[in-house]
Amino acid sequence: MLNYFxxxxxxxxxxxxxxxxxxxxxxxxxxxxxxxxxxxxxxxERREEIRDKLxxxxxxxIQFFNFVGNSVQGNFGISxxxxxxxxxxxxxxxxxxxxxxxxxALLAIISGVxxxxxxxxxxxxxxxxxxxxxxxxxxxxxxxxxxxxxxxxFSVILGVLPSFGRGEVTDIGFWSTGFLTLSGLKALILPSxxxxxxQMTYVIRLVRAEMMEILQTDYIKFAKARGIKKNIxxxxxxLKNGLIPVITITGINIGTLxxxxxxxxxxxxxxxxxxxxxxxxxxxxxPIMSAYMIMxxxxxxxxxxxxxxxxxxxxxxxxxxxxxx
Amino acid sequence: xxxxxxxxxIGYSFFNSKIAIISSSIFLIIxxxxxxxxxxxxxxxxxxxxxxxxxxxxxxxxSEGGNANFFLGTDQxxxxxxxxMIYGSRISLIVGFSxxxxxxxxxxxxxxxxxxxxxxxxxxxxxxxxxxxxxxxILMALLxxxxxxxxxxxxMHDEMAIYVLIFAIGISExxxxxxxxxxxxxxxxxxxxxxxxxxxxxxxxxxxxKHILPNILRPILVIATIGLALAIxxxxxxxxxxxxxxxTTPSLGTLIRFGNNFLFSxxxxxxxxxxxxxxxxxxxxxxxxxxMRDALNPKLKKR
Numbered sequence: 001m002l003n004y005f006x007x008x009x010x011x012x013x014x015x016x017x018x019x020x021x022x023x024x025x026x027x028x029x030x031x032x033x034x035x036x037x038x039x040x041x042x043x044x045e046r047r048e049e050i051r052d053k054l055x056x057x058x059x060x061x062i063q064f065f066n067f068v069g070n071s072v073q074g075n076f077g078i079s080x081x082x083x084x085x086x087x088x089x090x091x092x093x094x095x096x097x098x099x100x101x102x103x104x105a106l107l108a109i110i111s112g113v114x115x116x117x118x119x120x121x122x123x124x125x126x127x128x129x130x131x132x133x134x135x136x137x138x139x140x141x142x143x144x145x146x147x148x149x150x151x152x153x154f155s156v157i158l159g160v161l162p163s164f165g166r167g168e169v170t171d172i173g174f175w176s177t178g179f180l181t182l183s184g185l186k187a188l189i190l191p192s193x194x195x196x197x198x199q200m201t202y203v204i205r206l207v208r209a210e211m212m213e214i215l216q217t218d219y220i221k222f223a224k225a226r227g228i229k230k231n232i233x234x235x236x237x238x239l240k241n242g243l244i245p246v247i248t249i250t251g252i253n254i255g256t257l258x259x260x261x262x263x264x265x266x267x268x269x270x271x272x273x274x275x276x277x278x279x280x281x282x283x284x285x286x287p288i289m290s291a292y293m294i295m296x297x298x299x300x301x302x303x304x305x306x307x308x309x310x311x312x313x314x315x316x317x318x319x320x321x322x323x324x325x
Numbered sequence: 326x327x328x329x330x331x332x333x334x335i336g337y338s339f340f341n342s343k344i345a346i347i348s349s350s351i352f353l354i355i356x357x358x359x360x361x362x363x364x365x366x367x368x369x370x371x372x373x374x375x376x377x378x379x380x381x382x383x384x385x386x387x388s389e390g391g392n393a394n395f396f397l398g399t400d401q402x403x404x405x406x407x408x409x410m411i412y413g414s415r416i417s418l419i420v421g422f423s424x425x426x427x428x429x430x431x432x433x434x435x436x437x438x439x440x441x442x443x444x445x446x447x448x449x450x451x452x453x454x455x456x457x458x459x460x461x462x463i464l465m466a467l468l469x470x471x472x473x474x475x476x477x478x479x480x481m482h483d484e485m486a487i488y489v490l491i492f493a494i495g496i497s498e499x500x501x502x503x504x505x506x507x508x509x510x511x512x513x514x515x516x517x518x519x520x521x522x523x524x525x526x527x528x529x530x531x532x533x534x535k536h537i538l539p540n541i542l543r544p545i546l547v548i549a550t551i552g553l554a555l556a557i558x559x560x561x562x563x564x565x566x567x568x569x570x571x572x573t574t575p576s577l578g579t580l581i582r583f584g585n586n587f588l589f590s591x592x593x594x595x596x597x598x599x600x601x602x603x604x605x606x607x608x609x610x611x612x613x614x615x616x617m618r619d620a621l622n623p624k625l626k627k628r
Contacts (some may be wrong), residue, residue, distance in 0.1 A: 015456055026475055140608050142558045144565045145600045148581070152588055152596075163589075252459075259464035266566050267585075281471040281568045284479065289471050296464070304459050 001312075001319075008308050012301045019297040023290030024067045027077075076291035081283045086291045090273060095175050096166055097265070097272035101257045103188055104195040108257075109250060111196075112203025113243070119204065120211025120242075121234055135201040143260055147194040147267035154190060162187045164269035191268040195260060199253050203246060210242035251307045255300050338620040345620075348612040355606055359415035366408035367396075371574065377403050382587075385594050398594045400580070401587065406594060409580060410602050416576040417606070420490050421557040427495030428556075429549055432502025437533050437541075439503065440510025451507065454500035465497035466559050470568055483571040490569055494556050501548050509541035543621045550614035554607045561603055577603045 058066075070076070076086035115135075119128040138146075155163035167183030169176040178184030214220060215238055223233050262274035269275070273292065280288035312319060331340055339345050358365045370376070380403035383392045391398065397406040439450040457465065470493040477485050513519065514537065522532045563569035564578030565585075572579055577599045584596030 011452070011456075022472070026472060140611055141604060142562055142607070144562060144581070145604060148585060148588070148596060148600065152593065156588055156593075255459070256461050259461040262464070262467065263562060263566065277467075277471075278566050278568065281467070281474060284475050286475055289475065293468060300460060 004312060005309065008305055012305050015301050016294075016297060019294055020068055020071060021064070023293050024064055026286050026290050027067070028063065071291075071294055076294075077287040079280075079285055079288050081280070081285045081288075086287045089276060089288065090291060090295070091174065092176075093271060093273045093276050095177060096270060097258070097261055097274060099178060100188070100191055100195065100264070100270060100272060101254065101261055103192040104199070104257055104261075105250065105254060107192055108196040108199035108203055108253070109246065112200045113207050113246065115200075116204040116207025117211055117234070117239060117242075120208040120215070123212065131204070135204050138197045138201045143194060143198065143263045144267050146197055147190070147264060150190050150194055151267070161190050163190065166271060191264050191270055194267070195257060195264045198260065199257060202249065202253070206245060206249060207242055210245060211238060214238045214241055248307060248310060251303050251310070255303050258296065258299060335620055339616075342616055342620075344612050345616040348609040348616070351605065351609040352613060355414060355602075355609070356418065358411055359418055362408075362411045362415050366405075366411045367394075368405040368408040370404040370409040370412055379403065382592055384592075397598050400595045401583065401592075406598055409575065410577065410599055413575050413577045413580050413599065414602060414606065416487070416570055416574060417557050417560055417578070417603070420487060420494070420560045420570070420576065421553050424491045424494035424556045424560070425498065425549055425553045427491060428498040428552065429502055429545065431495065432499035433506045433538070433545060435499070436503035436506025437510050437537060440507040441514055441529065441533050441537065447507070450503065454503045457500045458504070462497040462555065463559055463562060466493045466563060467566075467568070469493035469496050470563060474568065483573065486569065486571050490560055490563060493563075494559050497559065498552050498556065501552060502545065505544045505548050506541060509544055510537055513537045513540055547614060547618045547621055550610060550617055554610035554614065557603075557610070558607050577606075 074087045076090075078084065079086055079089060082089060115131055119131055122128050151163040154161040162183070165187060166178045167185070167187035168181040169178050169184055170180045171177075178188055215234075220233060220238060223237055228237075258274075261270075261272065262278060264270065265272045265274035266278055273295075276288060277292040279285070280292065331337060339349075363369070380392075380395070380399050382401065383395050383399040383403075384390050385398040385406075386393055386396050395405050395407075397410075399405055400409060435450050439447040470489060473485075473489040473493060474482060477489070510533075519532060519536065522536055527536075560569060560576060561578030561581065564576050565582045567582060570576040570579050572583065575583070580599040581596050581603070584592075584594075584599065587593075587595050
C-alpha cells in the first residue's frame with residue numbers, strides 16, 4: 001500500500017519538477033530579464049549589479065533551486081505589463097474564478113443528477129429524448145458560442161441579465177464575494193450556466209447509464225417483489241449506488257472547469273485568473289504566465305493524486321494488482 | 326465503381342445511414358467551397374480595392390437596409406460576410422487538418438514503437454500520455470501557444486501564428502493517437518504474420534510501418550476524424566480568445582471575436598453567421614466520426 005502511494009507521489013513530484021523547469025526556462029532564456037527592468041540608459045555597471053542581485057550570474061542549478069524556493073513561497077516576481085507582484089494579482093483574481101467554478105460545479109452536479117435520474121427511469125419518453133438531444137448539442141457547441149448565444153438572448157434581446165463583470169462585490173477580509181448582493185448573484189447566472197453545460201452533459205449520461213444498469217440488478221427486482229414503493233426503490237435503493245461514480249468524476253471535472261473558465265471568463269469579461277492569463281499570453285507577460293502554469297499544474301496534480309488514492313480504497317482490483325506485483 | 330464501393334461492408338453501412346450521407350455531403354460542400362474560395366466567393370475580402378468602408382455594417386439582404394450585392398451583409402470593414410466566411414473556413418480547415426496530421430504522425434510513431442519495443446521505453450511513453458490526458462486539450466494548446474508566443478519575437482507573431490497554432494493543437498492531441506495505436510499494436514504483434522516477418526529477417530522499422538500499420542489504420546482513422554472536429558473548435562476558440570489567427574487573415578474564430586463587439590449595437594449578423602457556420606462544420610465532422618466509429622467497429626457488426 002505504502003509502495004503504491006509512494007509511486008503516485010513521486011510521479012506527481014516529477015510532473016511538478018518538469019512544469020517548474022519549463023516556466024524557469026521561459027523566465028531565463030526568453031528575452032533578457034534585466035532589459036525588462038531597467039531603462040535603456042542604464043550603465044553596464046548598473047546592469048551587472050542587478051544581474052548579481054537577481055542571481056543571474058549564479059550557476060543554472062542554483063538559479064533553478066532558488067526559483068523553486070521562491071515559487072513554493074508564492075513569490076513569482078513582478079508582472080511586466082501591470083508592474084505589480086504576480087502573487088498579489090493572482091490573490092485578487094482567485095475569488096472570482098473559484099466562485100464561478102464552485103457555482104458551475106454545483107449546477108452541473110445537481111441538475112445533471114436530477115435529469116440523469118429522470119431519463120434513466122423514464123426511458124424513451126418524449127421528454128427524456130428532448131433532454132438527451134439538447135445535452136448532445138451541449139457537447140458539440142464550442143463554449144464561447146454558447147456564451148455568446150446566452151448573452152444575445154438574455155442581455156441583448158430580453159435585457160434581464162448582465163453580460164459582463166461580477167456586479168457589486170463585498171470584501172470579506174482578503175476575499176471579495178459576489179454572493180451577497182443581488183447584482184453579484186445576477187452576474188453569476190450566465191457565466192456559470194455557460195461553464196456548467198458541458199459538465200452537466202457528462203453527469204446526465206453517467207447517471208442515466210448507472211441507473212439503467214442498477215434497475216436491472218437482482219436486489220432491485222427483489223425489492224420490487226417485496227412490494228416496496230417504486231419511488232423508494234428508485235431514489236433510496238438505486239440512486240444511492242448510482243452516485244458513487246459521480247463523486248469520483250466530479251474531482252476530475254473540477255480541473256476541466258478551471259481550464260474552461262479561461263474561455264468563459266473572456267466571453268463575460270469576468271475578472272478572474274483565466275482572463276488574467278489570457279491577457280498575459282496576449283502581451284507575453286512571462287511572470288504571470290509561468291505562475292499560472294505552475295498553479296494550474298499543481299491543482300491538476302493534487303486532484304489526480306487524490307483521485308488515485310480514492311480509487312485505491314474504492315476499487316479492490318487496484319489493491320490486488322499492487323499486492324501481486 | 327459505385328457498385329463496387331456499395332458491396333463493401335463500410336460502403337453498405339455508409340449508404341444505409343442517413344446521418345452519414347447528410348453530414349459527409351455538408352462537409353464535402355464546405356470543404357470544396359473553401360478550397361475553391363477564389364471561384365465561389367463573390368469578393369476577395371483581402372483585396373483592399375474591393376473593400377469600401379462605405380459598405381460597412383450592411384445587414385443581410387432580407388432585413389431592412391439590406392443590399393442585394395451582399396447576401397449575408399457586411400462586417401465592420403465593409404467586407405462581404407459570405408466571402409469572408411468562405412476564406413475564413415479555409416484557414417480553419419488548413420489549421421485543423423495540419424494539426425491533426427501532425428498529432429497523428431507524432432502519436433502513431435510513438436504508440437507503434439512503444440507497443441512493439443515495449444520495456445522501459447513503453448513505460449515512459451505511456452506515462453507521458455497518461456499525464457497529458459489528465460490535462461484538457463484546450464488548456465494544453467493554450468499553454469503551448471503561450472510558450473511559443475513568448476519564444477517568438479513580437480514582430481513575428483502574426484506571420485508565425487498559423488504555425489504556432491498547428492504546433493500547439495497538434496501537441497495537445499497526440500496522446501489519443503499514441504494510446505490507441507499502442508493498444509492495437511500489442512494485439513497485432515503477437516500474430517503469426519509478424520513472427521514470419523521476423524523470421525525472414527525484415528527490419529523492425531519495416532515490420533512496424535509496413536506490416537503492422539496498415540492493419541491498425543481503422544481505429545486511427547476514427548480518432549483522426551473526431552480529432553479534426555476538436556482541432557477546428559480549438560483553433561476557433563484560441564482565435565476567439567485573441568491568441569490565435571490574427572485579424573488580417575481571419576479564421577472563423579477571429580470573425581466571431583470581432584463580431585462579438587457589435588452584438589450590443591444590433592449588428593448580430595457579424596457574429597451569428599460565422600458562429601453557425603462553425604457549428605455546422607464541427608457538427609458534420611463529429612457526426613461522421615460517430616458513424617465511422619460504429620461502422621468500423623467489428624464488435625458492433627450486424628450478423
